[in-house]
Amino acid sequence: MFPGCGLIEDALAAELYLECNRHTTRLDLLSETLRDNKELMTKAVSQNDWALRDASKRLRDDEKVVRAAVAHNGHALEHASERLRDDVDVVRAAVQKIGFVLQWASVRLRDDERVVRAAVAQHGLALRFASVRLRSDRQVVREAVAQHGCALRYASDALCDDKEVVRVAVAQDGYALRHASKALRDDRDVVLAAVADDGEALTYASERLRDDKETVRAAVARHGYALTYASYRLRDDKEVVRAAVAQNGDALEHASDRIKGIPTHNAASLASRVAALCVLNRKVPCARELFRAVIEAARLWEEPV
Numbered sequence: 375m376f377p378g379c380g381l382i383e384d385a386l387a388a389e390l391y392l393e394c395n396r397h398t399t400r401l402d403l404l405s406e407t408l409r410d411n412k413e414l415m416t417k418a419v420s421q422n423d424w425a426l427r428d429a430s431k432r433l434r435d436d437e438k439v440v441r442a443a444v445a446h447n448g449h450a451l452e453h454a455s456e457r458l459r460d461d462v463d464v465v466r467a468a469v470q471k472i473g474f475v476l477q478w479a480s481v482r483l484r485d486d487e488r489v490v491r492a493a494v495a496q497h498g499l500a501l502r503f504a505s506v507r508l509r510s511d512r513q514v515v516r517e518a519v520a521q522h523g524c525a526l527r528y529a530s531d532a533l534c535d536d537k538e539v540v541r542v543a544v545a546q547d548g549y550a551l552r553h554a555s556k557a558l559r560d561d562r563d564v565v566l567a568a569v570a571d572d573g574e575a576l577t578y579a580s581e582r583l584r585d586d587k588e589t590v591r592a593a594v595a596r597h598g599y600a601l602t603y604a605s606y607r608l609r610d611d612k613e614v615v616r617a618a619v620a621q622n623g624d625a626l627e628h629a630s631d632r633i634k635g636i637p638t639h640n641a642a643s644l645a646s647r648v649a650a651l652c653v654l655n656r657k658v659p660c661a662r663e664l665f666r667a668v669i670e671a672a673r674l675w676e677e678p679v
Contacts, residue, residue: 400426412439419443419450419520423495426453440464448472452477459483464494473497476504490514498522501529509533516525516542521570523547526554541567548572553580565589573597573621576604584608606630 380578392399400417401409406413408414410430418425419442426434426443427450433439441464443450448471451459458464462482468475473496483489485492485505491514493500498521501509502673505663508514510530516539518525523546526534535555541564548571551559552557558564560580568575573596576584583589585605591614593600600620608614610630618625626634 388647401425404428406430409433415439416442420446421673423447424453426450428508429453432491434458441467442473443466444475448475454478462486462489464499465478465489466476469493469500470496473500473549474503476500477502479503481505481538484508487511487514490613491517494518494521496521498525499528501525502527504528511635512536512539515539516559519543519550520546522554523550529662530552531555537561537564540564542662543573545571545604548575549578554578556580562586562589566592569596569600571596573600574603576600577602579603581605587614590614594625595621596617598625599628602626602627609633 376459401422401424404414408629409428410432412433415429415433416439417426419429421437424441429439434453435457437458440450440454440458441540444467445463447466449503451465452475455587456463460482462483464557465479465483466474469489471481473493476490476493484503485507487508490501490504490508492638493503494514494517499604501518504514508637509528510532512533515525515529515533519529519539519542523543526543526589527550534553534628535557535597537558540550540554540558544554544564544567544617548568551565551577559578562583562584565576565579568578569589573593575589576593577600579589584603587608590600590604590608594604594614594617598618600663601615601618604614609628610632610675612633613632615626616627618628658660
């Protein structure tokens with residue numbers, strides 16, 4: 375329809391081109407005059423993710439055109455004029471679509487609480503682009519970590535040591551525990567909240583809590599492989615290992631050598647019996663209760679008679 379894809383200078387041809395190539399990134403094929411045509415480019419930015427990039431400098435500073443662009447795709451903010459990247463309404467519209475485009479906002483607006491809260495509500499990790507002041511603001515950070523726990527990574531040191539903020543973060547994503555202060559990684563309440571979301575968050579708990587039976591049992595009940603991060607003492611604890619294997623039979627490989635060497639009640643090899651259970655667990659992953667029942671029936675942890 376457009377042989378050779380030469381420069382398009384006719385408005386009607388340009389409209390036809392845009393209609394037939396809604397997702398093309400080659401708006402540079404339009405003449406400078408057409409890329410400065412407000413009506414044409416307003417339509418283009420409303421259906422093409424990158425059209426604003428190829429609009430004339432004048433239109434990249436036109437509020438109507440830029441609003442249409444960010445309403446379609448927040449990333450268009452990157453190509454708006456400096457003046458409009460400092461316009462609170464334009465920027466808020468953009469970050470409500472894609473929080474990460476906060477990075478293209480002016481320094482002033484990255485320190486604007488309304489704009490930043492809108493950004494972190496869309497994606498908590500947008501906190502990364504907020505001002506130092508707002509990354510130290512308890513309410514802003516709390517909202518960010520509630521949306522994405524690992525936004526805690528970008529919070530101030532003081533807030534990484536705030537128990538309430540950190541509990542909100544680890545409840546949303548257990549792995550956020552890695553960004554908590556040393557003191558809170560040694561706090562049982564915080565660590566229990568983290569492993570309740572993801573047992574493997576135990577890896578970021580303090581050495582003391584990785585040797586705490588209540589904490590480790592909670593972790594392995596959520597994710598059997600968390601046994602890897604328990605102290606050797608607890609990897610040698612039959613109750614803890616039993617809870618881990620009940621969740622994931624393969625967790626047995628992380629138990630102590632003593633536990634792995636315990637003979638079973640009928641003198642069969644523990645390793646072979648657990649291997650069979652592991653196969654069952656993998657083949658019927660949804661049958662957790664059945665798997666638990668089989669373990670109970672096998673009486674794997676009974677001392678030999």
